[in-house]
Amino acid sequence: MTVDTLKIESIRLLALLKIVRREGALLQKTDTRLFKAKLDAAWVERLENDDDLAERLDAFVSRFGRMQDTVGDKLIPALLRSMAEKTGSALDNLNRAEKLGFLPSVEQWLDARNLRNKLVHEYMSDPEEFAAALNKAHLTVPLLVTTYNAINQYARLRLSNAEWPELLP
Template identity: 90%
Template sequence: MTADTLKIESIRLLALLKIVRREGVLLLKTDTRLFKAELDAAWVERLESDDDLAERLDAFVSRFGRMQDTVGDKLIPALLRSMAETTGSALDDLNRAEKLGLLPSVEDWLSARNLRNKLVHEYMSDPEEFAVALNKAHWTVSLLVTAYNNINRYARSRIPAAEWPELLP
């Protein structure tokens, strides 16, 4: 990989870190507003008559999925390319991220991915099951934040840049 190519990859990485940080800030805000109390089947059933609640839920599901997608499908491969590593399948890239200490475990990440799919595709078909999935997603937000912060710290320590985005709280 040429020096120019590495520079371009580093610029892409920095741009993606900024995007994911914004996604994370919005996700954390929505998470805080939505999960003031644990969600249960009765809460899910109220969604049909409470437009504000339904819109907050839609925002959470969208932001959760978007951040999970951006980190897994774009940010991790961009980090690897910026370090002149060859990227592979999504699973290969996730395994490499785990080995670098950026993800707690590939298994947890894949569970988050499956959860994201469940939230999007099985929306309220079973209120009890959907409530369980929502609560799992709430607890999984910390995995997304940790992955972003780990990637940000790792990139800062290895790639020179004028200005790095802040870590997420």
Template identity: 60%
Template sequence: MERDAQLAERLDAFVVRFGRMQDTIGDKLIPELRRQMLETPGSALDNLNRMERLGLLPSLLDWVEARNLRNRLIHEYLRDAEDFAGALTRARDLVPLLIETYNRIVGYCRQHLASSRPDWPPALPPIAQERRTSGGKAKRIPPSRAGSRGSEAGWCRPPPPCCTSVEESRIAVT
């Protein structure tokens, strides 16, 4: 990575965007949704528990794992190359969790809060996932046949905070 500036830049961009997407959902979107629902946002864990009970967060445990992983990646606690590569791979595996959570929240808002804001942002497109074959080669699986977890390749854009508009952007997550 030290010899490949483009790779280093792509990895850094992925780490920053992974963290930003999680921050935006957990620290902005979820508390704003609770306010729109006329609830008082609580601690991050209370908010996440509420989202899981509503069916908007697929797995609280996976979210906490993603949060801890984000902290390790963002704050550069990983010094060993193998640990760093493993953490990046796991972060890539958790991207579908972030996208699915965002899409569930947007769907909920459209269904239950549409009268307060008819122009909710669109859901993020499903992404193709990769599975390793017995020969070690990656095989792309179309989003319609891929599970909600697993490796991911494709494009996504970070979610906008609830009730604001942001400029569209596309980021590579490969």
């Protein structure tokens, strides 16, 4: 990889870090608002008659999925390329990110991916199952934030002369 190519990859990485930081901040706000109440089957059944709650739920599901997608499909490969690492399949990239210490567990990440799919595709087909999936997604938000923060911290240390976004709380 040439020096120019590495510079371009670093610029792309910085842009993605800024995008993911915004996604993460919005996800955390929605997560806090949505999970003030206990989410159970009765809560899910109330969604049909509560537009505000339904819209808040849609925002959470969308933001959860978007951040998970952006980190896994774009940010991790951009990080690897900025390090002059060879990228491969999504699973290869996740395994490499785990070995480098950016991702706590590939298995947890794949669980988050499956959870994202469940939230999108099994929307309210079974209120108890959907409530359980929502609660699990709530517990998975820190995985997304931790992964972002690990990548951001590494980029700050390794790559200079750029305006790095803040870490997420």
